Amino acid sequence: MTNLILVQATAQPSDWVLFWGHFHPLIVHLPIGFLLIAGLLELDRLTRRNSVSQHTITLILFWSAVSATMACLLGYMLSLGGGYDGETLDSHMWQGIGVAVFAWVAWGVKSENLGRILSFSQLLYLPALGIALILLLSTGHLGGNLTHGSDYLTQYMPGPIRTLAGVPAKTPALKVEPITDVNQAMVYQQIVNPILHSRCVQCHNADKSKAGLRLDTPDMIKKGSEDGPVFVAGKGSASDLIKVCLLPEDDDHHMPPKGKTQLEEGQIALLTWWIDQGAPFDKKVSDVKVNDAIRPVLASLGGGGPLETGKSNGTTGPAPESPVLTMKMAAADPKLIDELKKAGLLVLPLSKEQNQLEVSAVNARxxxxxQAQLLPKLSSQIVWLKLGDTEITDATLAQVARLKNLQKLHLEQTKVTDAGLKQLKGLEYLEYLNLYGTGVTDAGLADLASFKSLKTIYLWQTKVTEQGIANLKKAMPKLEVIGGISEKEAAELAKATAVEAKSSEAKK
Structure with missing residues (x-):
């Protein structure tokens, strides 16, 4: 009787109903305890002839009947939320009601209330108590099945006991081929499916499909829930599968529910990236696009060479031969990483071996x-920094200038100006700089000529002029400048901005 849940109603229940229904797992333990105590006392009385107060057993039976009735009522309320196997739910329902009914009968006989109506009522006492206890065990098992799956009690049953009990052989655990070369890994089978099985399938499987959703097979994933599809191919951030993971943990709709093992940031990023690529079930990593945001997460999954940067991947990030990306660094202090996370920043490893980090403020507008004063505490490890669309000013760039190994910097849609750029001259490895939507002018561009490693810069919607950009290109012929000069370049920036926006959404 671990989870008494009755028939699901078609109308959406009110919050009050679901609120009280969630007390069912608490109340349901009361009749279990009361009935077991009553049964043990009666067994002791019959086998050892010990005298037990009639009033004591009567009181225990009374509260067992009351609590069993309350458990039925609250279980009904809980069931209105839906998402349970119908056949198991029906059996659980009627057996739970049976526990309450026979508990009342046992109490009525023991207290002699029925004796006034039926002369043979005393003959009903032990059968009624026995049936209540049998139903209690059976409905408790079904409740466990509803909550944890049909193999909850037998999942780890040793072979000999399994044979004696007549339990079918254990279903093999999900076997995933190890990733030796991430470029050749199957996106769904080796990357996405293990995430779903470790975090989601416990509540969304053949035995328990909350909200009518199953995530254990490709066909069921495509089918979606009772409310419709759970993903929109090509739009990860707009898909319900991702949205529920990004809700506050205290939100009733957050998944996995509070108290369950939560998805890690990298796992959410991988699921979002998979949907962004059209949610393929039969493609390899090398067959889809790999953006800057997902590159370090994929790299952390397994061995093999660097992620391919060919046409199929469509990446736009810095070249893999950049010296800072192969530089070995000391591991960051976990306490310092926690400080950044408390400030709302995402902290992800670029690789397992070199200890470089990517820090992003995508969730910390x-x-x-x-808060930027926290950044220099990881001055060696931070290689990629995304501060776009935040409240920073030139004062933050004084802190950024202390990140000696910084290779990629996002400052788009911030209040930084020419004065701030002057402070970055010491960043010898800086290759990528996004100044889209800032107050930078031609004077700021002139200072960039000293950035010898700079390869790509975004200047769309800044205060620079055509002449300022021309001067910069003259000083740095190999620099890729994307700004507001031609329609072609405007189209290139729009495409690049879309990639960056999608990358940011993948980290949420």
Missing amino acids: TFNDT
Whole structure:
């Protein structure tokens, strides 16, 4: 009787109903305890002839009947939320009701209330108590099945006991071929499916499909839930599968539910990237696009060479031969990483071996100059930094200038100006700089001529002029400048901005 849940109603229940229904797992333990105590006392009385107060057993039976009735009512309310196997639910329902009914009968006989109506009522006592206890065990098993799956009690049953009990052989655990070369890994089978099985399938399987959703097979994933599809191919951030993972953990709709093992940031990024690529079930990593955001997450999954940067991957990030990407660094202090996370920043490893980090403020739009003072604490490890669309000003760039191994910097849609750029001259490895939507002018571009490693810069919607960009290109012929000069370049920036936006959404 671990989870008494009755028939699901078609109308959406009110919050009050679901609120009280969630007390069922708490209340349901009361009749279990009361009935077991009553049964043990009666067994002791019959076998050892010990005298037990009639009033004591009567009181225990009374509260067992009351609590069993309450458990039925709250279980009904809980069932209105839906998502349970119908056949198991029906059996659980009627057996739970049976526990309450026979508990009342046992109490009525023991207290002699029925004796006034039926002369033979005393003959009903032990059968009623026995049936209540048998039903209690059976409905408790079904409740466990509803909550944890049909193999919850037998999942780890040793072979000999399994044979004696007549339990079918254990279903093999999900076997995933190890990733030796991430470029050749199957996106769904080796990357996405293991995430779903470790975090989602426990509640969305053949035995328990909350909200009518199953995530254990490709066909069921495509089918979606009772509310419709759970993903929109090509739009990860707009898909319900991702949205529910990004809700606050205290939100009733957050998944996995509070108290369950939560998805890691990298796992959410992988699921989002998979949907962004059209949610393929039969493609390899080398067959789809790999953007800058997902590159370090994929690299952390397994061995093999660097992720391919060919046409099929469509990447736009810095070249893999950049010296800073192969540089061995000391591991970051976990306490310092936690400080950044408390400020709302995402901290992801670029590789397992070199200890470089990517820090992103995609979930911290209010990140400001004061909080930026945390960045230099990881001055060696931070290689990629994304502060776009935050509240930072030039004051933050004084802190950024201390990140000696910084290779990629996002400052788009911030309040930085020419004065801030002057502070970055010491960043010898900086290759990528996004200044889209900032107040940078031609004077700031002139200072960039000293950035010898700079390869790509975004200047769309800044205060620079055509002449300023021409001067910069003259000083740095190999620099890729994307700004507001031609329609072709405007189209290139729009494409690049879309890639960056999608990358940011993948980290949420």
